[in-house]
Structure formats: C-alpha cells, structure tokens
Amino acid sequence: xxxxxxxxxxxxxxxxxxxxxxxxxxxxxxxxxxxxxxxxxxxxxxxxxxxxxxxxxxxxxxxxxxxxxxxxxxxxxxxxxxxxxxxxxxxxxxxxxxxxxxxxxxxxxxxxxxxxxxxxxxxxxxxxxxxxxxxxxxxxxxxxxxxxxxxxxxxxxxxxxxxx
Numbered sequence: 435x436x437x438x439x440x441x442x443x444x445x446x447x448x449x450x451x452x453x454x455x456x457x458x459x460x461x462x463x464x465x466x467x468x469x470x471x472x473x474x475x476x477x478x479x480x481x482x483x484x485x486x487x488x489x490x491x492x493x494x495x496x497x498x499x500x501x502x503x504x505x506x507x508x509x510x511x512x513x514x515x516x517x518x519x520x521x522x523x524x525x526x527x528x529x530x531x532x533x534x535x536x537x538x539x540x541x542x543x544x545x546x547x548x549x550x551x552x553x554x555x556x557x558x559x560x561x562x563x564x565x566x567x568x569x570x571x572x573x574x575x576x577x578x579x580x581x582x583x584x585x586x587x588x589x590x591x592x593x594x595x596x597x598x
Contacts (some may be wrong), residue, residue, distance in 0.1 A: 439530065439535045444488040444500065449478045451497040452490065455522035456481065463584045466518070466563070466589075467554045481518075488542065491521075491530050496527035501534045503541055506551050515547040531562070535569050539598055549597050556581045557590040571596040 444452070453474055460477070463470045468480070482488045485502035492498060499521040506516040517538045521530045542550055552571065555563060558581075563573075571594040579588035 437534055440492045441489055441534060444482060444490045448490050448497060452500050454521055459520050465556050465559050491534050493525060498522050499530040499534055501538055503538055504511055507552060513548040514551050514558045516551055531565055543598050547598060552594040555592040557592055558583055558586055566594050
C-alpha cells in the first residue's frame with residue numbers, strides 16, 4: 435500500500451462514506467449473513483450501535499474499510515469478542531483487511547478480551563479464510579449447509595477462533 439493507512443474509531447459522520455460499500459457487500463449476499471435488503475438506518479445500528487466499537491480504515495482522506503468489535507456472548511463467554519470487516523471494492527487487495535484484523539486484535543486485548551471468534555464465515559469466502567488462518571485463526575466448526583449463497587446454493591459456514 436503506497437498511501438498511508440490510518441485506522442480510527444468511527445464517528446457518526448463516517449456512516450455516509452461507509453454505507454455505499456456496506457450496501458454493495460451485503461446486497462451481493464455471498465459473504466455476510468445480513469439481510470441484503472437492510473435499510474441504511476438498520477445497518478448503521480447493527481454495525482455502529484450494537485457493537486462495542488466500530489472503526490474506519492482510511493487511505494489518505496478516503497474511508498476504504500470498516501470493522502466492528504463486540505462481545506460475542508454475555509456472561510461466562512464475555513471474554514470472547516467477535517468482529518466483522520468490510521473493505522470497499524476499490525481498495526481490495528491492498529492489505530486493508532489484514533491491517534484491520536491486526537488492529538482489532540490489539541483493541542480487543544486492550545479491552546480485556548482473551549479470544550476472538552468469527553461465527554459465520556461462508557466456506558466459499560476462501561480469500562478471507564486464508565487470511566484469517568494466516569493471522570492465527572483456526573476453523574473450529576463447520577456448519578453444514580448453513581449459508582444460502584445466491585449462486586452456489588446451500589454451502590457450509592465456518593466458525594473460526596483465535597486465543598489472543
């Protein structure tokens with residue numbers, strides 16, 4: 435990546451720049467288990483308000499990606515967090531997802547989390563799976579036919595986990 439990358443906590447004003455690529459990714463329905471017809475307001479609530487923290491990744495002054503971090507389960511499981519990452523199509527292949535995942539692990543540790551879990555990784559999302567494995571995550575479970583892919587039909591979803 436030639437332009438410096440900055441990752442910072444998201445502000446309410448950032449949603450205007452995040453929404454177009456969020457909507458594009460979710461409408462494709464091939465990587466996220468989010469309703470493809472989700473409204474802008476419901477999406478912002480899901481990504482920014484229901485999470486503990488949300489972040490944006492900027493190349494120069496452009497928001498190129500985003501991620502959220504939240505507790506995966508309350509009570510006895512509250513030491514495990516969950517994250518979701520999205521990168522604008524114009525910025526893919528530049529290491530943003532890797533940088534955001536590494537950043538999220540540092541933030542998670544600083545917040546007292548001891549592990550990170552990805553609950554529903556589409557098995558067809560091979561680029562993400564390779565990246566998560568490269569960053570130390572392992573596949574802990576395979577949920578048969580749990581993801582309804584728009585072109586491939588029913589495919590498996592993976593649960594991936596890393597002790598921080």
